[in-house]
Amino acid sequence: MMNQYMNTLYHDLLSNSPQTVTIDIPADMGTGQISQIVTKQGAVVSDWRMNYFSDVNVQGVNSEEYIQLLFCLNDGVTWNIAGDRQSASIQKGESCIYRGHGKTEYLCYSGKSEFLFKNVKIPVSYFHKILNDYFESSEMDAYERKLLTGISKISITPYMEHIFAELKDFAKYRGGLGYLFLESKIFELLSVYLSEVLELRILASNYLSISKSDRDAIVEAKRMIDSQLAFAPGCEELARKVNISTSKLTKGFSSMFGMSVHAYVIDQRLEKAAGLLLESNLNVSQVAALVGYSKPSNFAAAFKKKYRVIPKNYKAENMIG
Numbered sequence: 314m315m316n317q318y319m320n321t322l323y324h325d326l327l328s329n330s331p332q333t334v335t336i337d338i339p340a341d342m343g344t345g346q347i348s349q350i351v352t353k354q355g356a357v358v359s360d361w362r363m364n365y366f367s368d369v370n371v372q373g374v375n376s377e378e379y380i381q382l383l384f385c386l387n388d389g390v391t392w393n394i395a396g397d398r399q400s401a402s403i404q405k406g407e408s409c410i411y412r413g414h415g416k417t418e419y420l421c422y423s424g425k426s427e428f429l430f431k432n433v434k435i436p437v438s439y440f441h442k443i444l445n446d447y448f449e450s451s452e453m454d455a456y457e458r459k460l461l462t463g464i465s466k467i468s469i470t471p472y473m474e475h476i477f478a479e480l481k482d483f484a485k486y487r488g489g490l491g492y493l494f495l496e497s498k499i500f501e502l503l504s505v506y507l508s509e510v511l512e513l514r515i516l517a518s519n520y521l522s523i524s525k526s527d528r529d530a531i532v533e534a535k536r537m538i539d540s541q542l543a544f545a546p547g548c549e550e551l552a553r554k555v556n557i558s559t560s561k562l563t564k565g566f567s568s569m570f571g572m573s574v575h576a577y578v579i580d581q582r583l584e585k586a587a588g589l590l591l592e593s594n595l596n597v598s599q600v601a602a603l604v605g606y607s608k609p610s611n612f613a614a615a616f617k618k619k620y621r622v623i624p625k626n627y628k629a630e631n632m633i634g
Contacts, residue, residue, distance in 0.1 A: 331483055331491045338363055345428075350483070353492045356499055357434040358480065367424035377415040379434040380460065382506060384408040384469055384477075387429040392420035401464055406540060408473070410510060411464040412437065431477055433499060443503070459510060467509045468539045471585030476502045478592035482631070523565050530555040531565045538578055542585055543605035545578045578605075583619045586612070590627045597624045 335348040343365035350358050357379075375381070375394075389404035395417040403409055422428060444453045459465060476498055483494045523531075534555045538545045545551075551574070552559040566574050582604040589600045601612035601624075616624045 331495055333484075338365070342366060342369065343424075350495065352495050352499065353489075354439050354496060355436045356439065356496075357432075358495065358499070359432045359434075361428060361430040361432065363422060363428040364426065365422050365424050369422045369424070370419070371422070372417055372419045375413040375416065375418050377413045378437055379413050380410065380437060380440045381413060382408065382410050382433040382435070382502070384431040384473070385429075386431065386469070388423070388426040390420060390422065390428070392418050394418055403466070406469050407466055408469050408506070409464050409466045410460060410506060412460065433502065435499070435503070443500075456507065465510045467506075468536050470505070470509065470539050471542060471581045471588065472505055473502065475584045475588035475591075476505070478588040479631075481592075523568065527557060527561055527565055528569070530557040531562060531569055534562060534566065534574075535570065535577070538574070539581065542578070542581055543603060545605070548574050579615060580619070582606070583616055586616060586624070587620065587627065590624060591631060600624065 331350050331352070333348050333350050335346050338345045338347075343363060345361075345363040347363070348360045352358070383403060385403045385405055385407050387405055389402060389407070391400050391402040393400045394414065397416070401409075444456060448456070480495070480498050483491045483498075486494050534551045534557075537551065537554065546554065548563055549559050552562045555562070557565075563574060566577070570577060572580065586600050586604045589595055589603065590597075593600075595603070597613065598609045601609045604612070606612035606615075613624055616622075616627070620627060622630050
């Protein structure tokens with residue numbers, strides 16, 4: 314009786330877990346696959362890995378019912394929108410967020426290119442519910458003006474890559490727990506993304522003492538750090554590149570982002586490293602070098618201070634069952 318009960322329970326857990334649907338690229342066209350998972354709230358998380366033998370033209374209607382978050386991790390693409398004179402594009406290391414417009418989009422995937430995209434589609438109704446549940450009316454107005462009209466683009470940050478690495482862990486949970494894990498990661502990604510898009514802390518009255526030109530320069534410095542993390546320029550070089558004094562950069566950066574430039578670089582390097590340890594088979598020394606540490610021992614000490622575990626045990630400690 315107990316065995317029958319456990320078998321039934323296990324079967325129910327499996328059948329009610331999030332299911333990944335995978336479509337392989339036709340062998341005569343190229344290599345790769347497209348996979349997606351749909352959450353209980355109707356959000357769609359998809360992974361696109363494609364390499365076509367020759368140029369492939371595709372078209373389709375971008376539904377108005379979804380907010381799109383698109384992340385380009387390798388070769389970029391450009392697409393045209395029916396009735397719109399301007400084209401849109403996204404390049405390696407970039408991401409964009411926008412609402413579907415209900416129009417047909419035309420896109421060409423260049424042959425012999427390595428395409429790797431992550432995509433999260435959030436139902437507009439669910440997005441509005443999130444805004445209503447968590448934000449004041451002034452914040453909601455700011456988000457809606459920014460996100461529901463046009464395309465907002467930002468650089469992919471190490472923290473976002475870390476979330477991508479963790480997203481696939483939903484398969485370790487059974488039944489509703491898998492859906493709960495997926496939703497939590499989408500919430501985490503959305504929180505990080507919205508803060509990057511709008512820089513709400515920068516817009517707050519606390520920072521009005523910093524001129525707009527200085528704020529723009531400091532934001533640009535932060536994006537430069539994110540785009541070349543392993544070789545991030547020092548404060549003086551950063552200040553020269555964004556045309557601001559070193560003192561304004563260091564004071565303004567700490568005020569706007571809650572930590573010094575140096576502390577931010579270390580924190581982002583460790584976020585990047587954590588993602589690499591989870592999703593790759595690189596050893597600790599290789600990961601340390603990729604994120605900008607010449608000495609693995611220094612990397613291990615900093616990593617343990619942040620995550621309370623040494624790097625070589627990090628992946629094992631984040632595995633379940």
